Amino acid sequence: MNHIISIICFAFLLASCSLSPNYHQPVINLPQYLGLEPTEEKISETWWKDFGDSTLDLFVQEALENNYDLALAMSRVSQARSSWSYARSDRYPNIKLQGEATRNKKDSNKGQLENYNNFSLSGVVSFELDLWGRARDADRKAYATLLSIKANQDAIKLSLIANVVESYFGILTLNNQIQISQNTLKAREENYQYRKKEFEVGQTSEIIMQQAKSEVASVKAQLQSLLKEQNAAQTALLILLGRDPEGIFNVEIPTQPQTLPNAPIVPIGLPSSILEQRPDIEAATQNLKAANFAIGIARSAYFPTISLTGLAGYVSPELNNLIQNSSSTSNYGGNFVSNLLDLGRTNANINLAKAQYQEMLLTYGQTINKAFGEVRDSLFNYSISNERIQSLNEQVEALKRALVLAQIRYEEGYTNYLEVLTTQSNLFAAELNQQSVKLENLSAAVNLYKTLGGGWNKEYYDKD
Structure with missing residues (x-):
């Protein structure tokens, strides 16, 4: 023994x-900060809690526990971990x-x-x-592949959380728009009945009565469209939550109107290094490392x-x-x-490995550029959506005042009824749009959290 x-x-x-080349992290010119003003604030890993909605927190937790896409990604990580263990065992007797x-x-x-x-x-x-490092490089390549797949899982997790948050606020927005439409429909029906009675006693013309009737039909059509969107949004959220078929068909999500929360203040003066927290960048980095080790594996066939x-x-x-x-x-x-004559197979495999490394290098650069492009757009959309909310609020208040004035002018005979109808329609559209812009502002905040890699912890990769 x-x-x-x-x-x-x-x-x-x-x-x-x-025999692998020495790995060097690619150097790319990056701006020092992502926003206009530097800040020491950080993105919370549980950023969705910044919205202060306990129901949303429960939905996110349910999705993380039951979503099929995330479960499939976790399964792929388990497979990659087993593959790494198998490759690692070749280094031992x-x-x-x-x-x-x-x-x-x-x-x-x-x-x-x-x-x-x-x-x-x-x-x-x-x-x-392992004189030429084939087993060692295979071990390191399998480990880099594992980390890449783990980063892909984290990307799916981040997207899942963002989709749940956006879907939830989308449903709340539709609930509010439906409430606005129902209130508007009630007012339009009352107005139509009033104009109809006026027409029957000869106090108004038929055209005014028909215009009032047309407004009722228009609001009904808008309401039916919103109800359709509400149902589709609820189904999409239930699927994200991983509900079973019975749950999708029989469980109803509350439809009561609810004031949308204000979008949290996202720190936008963060250093560019925060983008290292993006899982897609981590995946590209690990794929590049794996391709580097593959060159050494191919070279070892010479010996x-x-x-x-x-x-x-x-x-x-x-x-x-x-x-x-x-x-x-x-x-x-x-x-x-040892190979005496392989007719160029080894050399071809080495050239293939080098070409695949160049592909991963280009993919890494492309991923970095895409990330900064997404952040640039997200920063702008987040900023402009805050301004749009203010503009829409002013528009709604102005139209409410204009409607009061139009009704007074009509009752005193200074204008025709068309002015009242036009102002009513404009106010209805503005109130619906006001809710949409509030959702747009919330979505912009969600997307900014997502593009900055919020809710993702890089310590796992740094530790390993």
Whole structure:
């Protein structure tokens, strides 16, 4: 057994080389800060709680526990972790226990049959010397692939949270718009009945009555469209939450109107280094590392594969005397395999690995550019949506005042009824748009959190 231990130690001493190029993180010119003013604030990992809605918090938690896309991503991480463990095992000796028991019969010179028993028990060690770093590079490549797949899982998680938040606020917005439409419809129906009675007693013209009737039909059509959108939004949220078919068909999400929260103040003067927290950038980085190690694996095919084997154990014709010093046996050896003529296969594989590395390098740069483009747009949309809310609020207040004045002018005979109808329609559209812009502001904040990599922890990757 001491011989086996010696083989293992000798093998580890020899396994030290690597043919992979030295990995260097690509250098890209980045702005120092993402916003106009530097800030020391940070993005919270649980950023959705900044909206202060306990129902939303429960929905996010449910989605994280039950969403199918996230569960599939977690499964892929488990597969990658198993692949890494398998690749890592090639760096260590393979130790087996081998036992055998046989009984043979043989004719003796006297024409009689003689019985022979043979029992053996031995330990077998085999190990491929990693002189050229093939096993080490395969291990590191598999690990980088694992981290890339884990980053993809985190990207799916981040997108899932953002989609749940946007879907939830989208439903609240539709609930409010439906309430506005129902209130408007009630007012339009009352107005139509009033104009109808006026027409019946000859106090107004038929055209005014028909215009009032048309307004009722117009609001009804708008309400029906909103109800359709509400149902679709509820279904989409239930699917994100991972509800089963019964839950999708039978569970109803509350439809009561609710004041939308103000969008939280997102720190926008963060250093550019925060984008290292984006999972897509981490995935691109790990893919680049994996491609770098693949070059070393391809290069190692130029050199021979050298393996050591050793066997130590006992052989005896009697089972009760098997494990004794007099029954011990051992043998040791080694072999190597080397390509003499491969018709350019190894060289082609090396060129392929180098080309794939260049592809990953370009993909890394593309991912960085895309990330900064998304952040630039998100910062602008977040800023402009705040201004739009103020403008819409002013428009709604102005139209409410204009409607009061139009009704007074009509009742005093200074204008026709068309002015009243036009102002009513404009106010209705502005109130619906006001809710849409509030949602737009919330969505802009959500998207900014997402593009900045909020809710994602890079410590896992730094630690490993």
